[in-house]
Each structure stands twice: as C-alpha cells, then as structure tokens.
Amino acid sequence: MEELIGLVAIVMVFSIPLTAIWTTHLRKSQKVKSSIIKDEIELEKLKYNNFLLETEKMRIDLQQKQANLLGSSDPLILDLQKSSKTETNTISS
Template identity: 45%
Template sequence: MEEIIGLVAVLSAFGIPAYAIYRFFNQSDDKVEARKLYEQRRLEEIKQENYLLENESMRIELDKIRKENAKKFKALEHTGNERWLIEDSEEKEKDRAE
C-alpha cells in the first residue's frame, strides 16, 4: 500500500507540471491560430477594398474613353458634313462657271 501511495505521489509530482506544460503549448497554438484568422480576415477586407477601388478607377477610365470617343465621333460627323458641303458648293461653282 505504501508503494502505491509513493507511486501516486511521484506521478502527481511529474504529471501536474507535464499537464501544465501541455496546456501552455495548446494555449500558444490557439493564440497563433486566432492571430492567423484575424490576419486572414484583414487580408480579405483589403482585397475587397482593392476590388472596389479598381472597379471605380476602371469606371472612371471607361467614362473618359466614352467622352473621347464621343468627341471624335462628333468631329468626324462635323467633318463629314463639311466635306459634303464643300463638294456641294464645288458642284454649284462648276455649274455657275459653265
């Protein structure tokens, strides 16, 4: 019986610190995992912000291109009418000369 009590005392003397060390490592692993999850969430937020900014800049650039194309189209439209008027006036001048 004394041997069992001695064995329990020895196991308790080594078991309790071993359990404490085990708990400490688990807690530090949990802290690392929590930090990792926080960083992943923050990264996703940054990716979302970046996506929205890229879409906004692309929309602004597209509007700019549309305005430039509209100006070019109006310029071509104007030039087309002027050429027609020039050709028409040249024909009238030829008719008058004849």
C-alpha cells in the same frame, strides 16, 4: 500495495507540472492562431478595398473612352450612333 501507493504519488507529483506545461502550450498556440486569423481578416479587407478602387478606376476609364468616342468625327462611329438611336426609337415605339 505500498509500492502502488508510492507509484501513484510519484505520478501525481509529476503530472501537475506536465499538465501546466501542456495547457500553457495550448494557450500559446491559440494565441498564434488568433493572430493569424486577424491578419487574414485584415488582408481580406485590403483586397476588398483594392477591388473597389480598381473597379472605380475602370469605370472612370470606360466613361472617358465613351466620351472620347461620342466626340469623335469618325464616320463609322457616327453611323453606329445613328443606328443605335434608330434601334432605340423602334424598340421604345
């Protein structure tokens, strides 16, 4: 019985530092995970802003191309414009 008490005392003495080491490790790993998640959130924000900028750039480019087509003197484009106007008028009537 005395041997069991000694064994329990030794296990208790060594388990306290091991528990401290283990909890320190868990805290550090949680900090690393937290930092990774923050970086991922920042990356998603950058991707979203980049998407908005590219979309705006494409919209402006499309408007410029439409303006160039409207100012064109190409007979095919003029015929398309006339036909689209007549279709719009018949649809609205």
